[in-house]
Amino acid sequence: MRKSGILTKCYMYRGLFQRGIRFFSSSPEVKLEVVTVNVTIQDFIADVVSELFFRNTQQVSKETMFIFPVDSHTVVHTFYATMGDTRIEAMLWEKEEAQQLCNATSGMENLRYLQDQWDLWGPFFACFLGTLPPNREVAISLCYVQELPLQPDGAAQFCWPCELFPPVYHIGLLSSKEESSEKLHFSICLKSAHGVSHININSSHTPLQYTAPDQTSAEVSLKLPPWLQTDLKLLVYYRGSHTLSAVAERSDPKAPPGSLLGDPAVMVTLTPSIPKVAPSPGHLGEFLFLMDRSLFRDAQNTLLFLLKSLPLGCYFNIYSFGATFKAFYPQSVEYTQGSMDNAVGRISSICPDLGGCDLLGLLRSIYSTPLLHGRARQLFIFIQRKISSEEEAVMAEVYRYRDHHRCFCFPTGRCDSFNLSQAMALETKGECVCIHSKMDMASEAVKCLQRALQPLASGISLHWDLPPGLEVSMIRKAPEMIFQGHKSSIYAQIHGQAQDPAVGEGAVTLQYHVGSQSFSYTLRFSLSPSSNNRLPVHRMAMMHLLWKLAWERTSRAEKDVQHSEVKSSISLGIPSPFTSSVAVSMKQRDAWQHDSAMFFFPSCNLVPCQLLWLRGFRPVWFKSTKFWMVQKCQFCLEMLGRKAPDTEALTQFSASYREQEPSPEEQVMEDAPAFNSSWDWTISPLSTRLCDFSRLRVVVALQKANGSWALTTALASALGLSKADVEGQKPSEDVQPTAWATVLALAWLHQYKWKVSWSELLQAKACRWLRDQAEVQLDECLEAANSLLGCFVAPSIFRI
Template sequence: MWRQSFGLLGKSYTHDTTGSFLLGKWLHIPLYPVPLCSAVVDVAIQDYVADVASELIYQNKSHISTEVLFAFPLSPHTAIYSFQVRSEDANIQAMLQDEPQQLHKPLGGWENLEYLQNQSNYPGEMFACFLGTLSPGGEVVVTLRYVQELPRKPDGAAHFVLSPTLHPYTKHYAWNCLASKLPYSLLLTASLQSPRGVASVQANFALTPLIYTAQDRSTAQVSLAGSPPSHNDLELLVYFGDPPAVSAVVEKGDPGAPPGSLLGDPMVLVTLAPSIPEAVPGQCQSGEFIFLLDTTFLEHAQDSLLFLLKSLPLGCYFNIYCYGETSVGIYPQSVEYTQDNLTEAMQRIPPTGSSLDDTNLLGTLRSIYNTPRPRGHTRQLFIFMTRLPPDKEAIAAEVCHHRNSHRCFSFCFSKDSAALATALAKETGGEATYVSSDNSMTAVVLKCLKRALKPAAEGVFLSWTLPRGLQVEVLGGTPQSIFQDQYSLLYARIHGQAQDTTVAKGVMTLQYSLDGQDVTHTIEFPLCPQGDGRLAGHRLAARCLLERLLPEATSGSGDEPRHRAVEISLTSGIICPFTSYVGVRTSQRVSWYRGPLALLPPRQSLIPCQIVELRGSGRVSSCLPKTTWVPPGWLTAACESWLALRRLTRSIAALPQRGACSKACTPPPPSISSLKYADLTEFDWCSPILGRWSTEAIAECQELVALQNVDGSWALSSGLASVLEINEAEIKGKMPGEVMEPSIWATVLAVTWLHRNDKFYQDVCELLEAKAVTWLCSRAVSQLDKCLEAASTLLGISVKPSVFRL
């Protein structure tokens, strides 16, 4: 991640006239990387939380001085809490201060960070620190520490991937893309801990044998054996004891932190992962599905809405809200999914063209949250936005406040609403999708519905039994539902003073309902935990709290959320939008440039250091020689000169307004939006190619879908005959004699028609077909063989018996 003159990730940059180039000269010189010489990495994994401490040594092996920038990409679940640099000239430490960070506006006017934002192929946030100029042969030692939440695999394993900055391997070294041996050494050690015991470790590289450091096998160590692989990331899969539905790891607090503070109290890392069996497609299923439609959406999405409503399962509840200037609910509250209710709902939908200038999504959401959900039915919202609502911050705060009671699937049709759609989905564990055209809308919406139909553990409730005087606070609350293939990592803070010090354990009980049956799990956990003191759980708990406070703090609900966020950020070392990183140079012995072009003396103790939001260029890296327009050794002087001139011209321009004032008026700080920090890397940008395929399928089977009943059956009618392009009398004449109910014959014909050759119906009709087959199997198993044979002959279509579960 080190490159001369901002050559991050081996990219060559185009010239920009932002004023950061000395005297406007355009010089074309080779790009010399500052290579990594050695890396020592110590990883501590505690269940599904990791703390990574690393020491990286870089050396300038070129014959000229080189501008140095350190950059570290941040994944959505990673947070840096310590960064220090030692070089030949200075010591640099990143520190937090109480000032808003500006992801889009580089610190101190350092315009060249725009190169990072626009030219990197890594989208998302990146920590960047400008370290000055490194002389030929000079070394820089970087100490970096960060924490991250680890994904949980379906088999219960914790999945750890070492950051590419700590193991850049061959593709980051442009001069030697075909080398089989890395030009740096890597020492990687991992310590593993879990009260369930460490069972085994798997990796995509050679490991030393697992060494247990406790008799109960609750702690163990493993290391990299030999040289690391030169063409892939380093990945670890850590398996603990039998993965239960609930587990707890207790992390002791920081002895140096004030008693009762977030870092000072013990923290319980709770993992909720109920075992949820697969649901049979087409069967009755619980759930409350609420559709929020911008009225302009109705002009383009009548077909999509039809497919969506017809694909719902029996047994669920539903409602539709059309929001414009005022919100209109089809029903006062959700109703059972029946044929009569669906028919009535379709008739009540407002006519198209009734949209107004402003939308009232906020009022609609508040109406829904004030309406009780049906008991035993998990609430899920499908929100369709054709434009960005004016009160976007308040909408994000409202959804965040109710994040534990529902899940959002958000669809936007304009790029300016992508950040809001992503924020709503992220807060509630849903999914956000940008629909680029009407063609792909139905397929995209149905894809999300399939995910929403996964079964869930409902009515999730945690209870605690602790000695008198101790209390537990689950930071951010407990989700009311956990869906299949999902898990929840919670942070619970234990505070207070135990009156009975002889009790060494607490008890946690998890309760939920699964398919109508009540389930209970109980575990014990120690109240006096041991630990390595690295506080990974505490820091991630702080990060979790900061994320929860952001929507509330930016929605104009008062200063208290902001003050609390600043306090948590400064004490934990985890940055938030209300604090900023500052690179503090503690040594004044600076030799970064001694030539005649050093227009300003290097006396500043602060250097550019911040979080940058990368937009990503999408360009493919190459092994060809790289070039850059920025000359080494001159960039710093040019930046200082440019900043001095800008400050001077601003001061002169401000003289008439400030009169005798000796200082220019300080502009008000920029407003902070929670939507600026939405991680768009998780956004689903649907493919227009798939859209063209699905459009043809939707148009061909739309009439057939409109005729289907909510239970999955079709009636034998002239409308069905028209869709099948067969005379109604012929259809009735070909019905097998064993069939006593015409709707059975009609339903077999409809399902058979959906399996015509070379037709792409599966993506849009999979749920509809599953309901139909379930209905057939419950009423006419003995008649299906004869019906399928007759239908195949009549329609000239060959269908496998397995389609009808035969």
């Protein structure tokens, strides 16, 4: 296959099609003509059966390849393509046998070039379909199961990419609508024990038709694709509160009892209600800041603002990584005045490192450290360099511990690591923000910290109440915690035989804490659900079970269980760490069975087909192009100007600097700030903004861990005042200097809020400290501060 192959692009969005579906050919004239899709959505799981018909409209043959993205929330279990009398089918084999088959397959080089495709990144299923003759059709059959994401308004969202709709021209004409109805057959079946309330679809569709008197099932069909080539987005709303939902599924009657398929399975979705409460110190989280050492100049500002914004009582640590990684502390430490001072003083010790990037080793070290009981672990990862060949291993580690932490990622530079950063954030329900400038890095990081400090559900536990004779085996356990606006799906297997067959219900109770409040919800579910021979719950449960077996060290007895489950997964087509894909080309009239593990197809019938980890990148446009280029030029000049071998001069400088013994705050202030007079030659508005930012940096550096400020000359100077003026304007002798200085700094920060809206965390800390000082007359102090600063800040500021 030639590298000049054309692909249909798909825009990025959350869910399965975040990286889009691609149908590759050597010409764009291989067009999608007819689409048939049947979707069954039950609570938060979707079962999709689709058939796509492509036609070569050219008078010459075209080479074709089908590429489909996969993720940890999706199981693609069936794929085959039909061209005339030839059928190409993908299947799973155990890894060793699959490797032998791949070695015997010619044309594997047709897949290798995909490793360097510029806009394809992450795990993809790829199958080479061969040559499509002129005016001939290829039919793609694709079936998958997917966990649906939760939207902020509580809806379950299902997406289908616009590229997988047949093109519709002159959509205003009646003939076009009739033609579209012939090309598009898109039906959706909705089910929920809670009842289906309503739906929202961004395309023309039939009215929602209920198929059960209690409205627990409904159907809808599309009339036309979405307008203006946008992706289909279906939002499903269920009745009442669905803090807890369960989808039970009968066993496969053909499977042996005791196996996963031989027992009923249940998927329980947890969407806890999380009220906005002030967390107690014992429930504050653990914050880990991971800084790429090639960003060492930016680290000084960003780490300073993050450290100053943390609340008393949380735990934190700072890691810098390059060719190796280093931690400020052997393990996370409690956030106190002493630990904050120590960390601020060590920020300037981060040295540049333009070598390798051992993010994988750092993550493994962090994940090997036990979680602090009741504290959410949240990682802030600032990265500029590309991880290269370790991306797949990094994502495997993140996926393994995805229920134990959350990642906020900040890729910068040329954004070589953008895709990896976005994948880590999505996998852990965090956030990825591409950084455009140094100011953006600090502000965006603190904004994410605001979200990270929101209340969460912790101490999560599930309790089962089943009829005598039945018991539950957890496949995927409940997570340690669930963050606000997110859900978690767990899977369980139900063993045994009920002593009383007449009892057809079970119950599950969810218990959790938000701060000091406790919550409990109980849901009853049917143990005799309607039959579903497609087994979507079993398929998802099988995927989680196989990954669990791959991660755990198994004994000899467990090896037998593993072998049994792998055999079941092959029969279901569930990919796993123990299997690999193999595609076989055969004539439609040929009958075959995949019963014997030792049966091999002739090498001439094997087709290149693999799960590939692609390492392309997605280009990102920068808003502040000129500013960013100036920064990078300055960085390069500084690096070229350094004399690395002259260690004696550096040693002498460090020794003279240590003799002065500055405070941590003064150390940060005296250290060459990222924004100083060296930028004065830029245009006036930027120069003014940088001057304000430098003053802000000093004010922030002087704030104490508890949120207060001391009345010092440095603070007065940063506020544009003299210490004599500040002391002379103190409202009364009874007002403590620290309280007066804190009101002044708070008013000054609020005055510049339109420039630094992300300073709210610093202001909130100051307000909490002031409210604890019962003897302080806040209104009187604020009036004096307004007069001294020449501004007007309302007393409502103290209610932040």
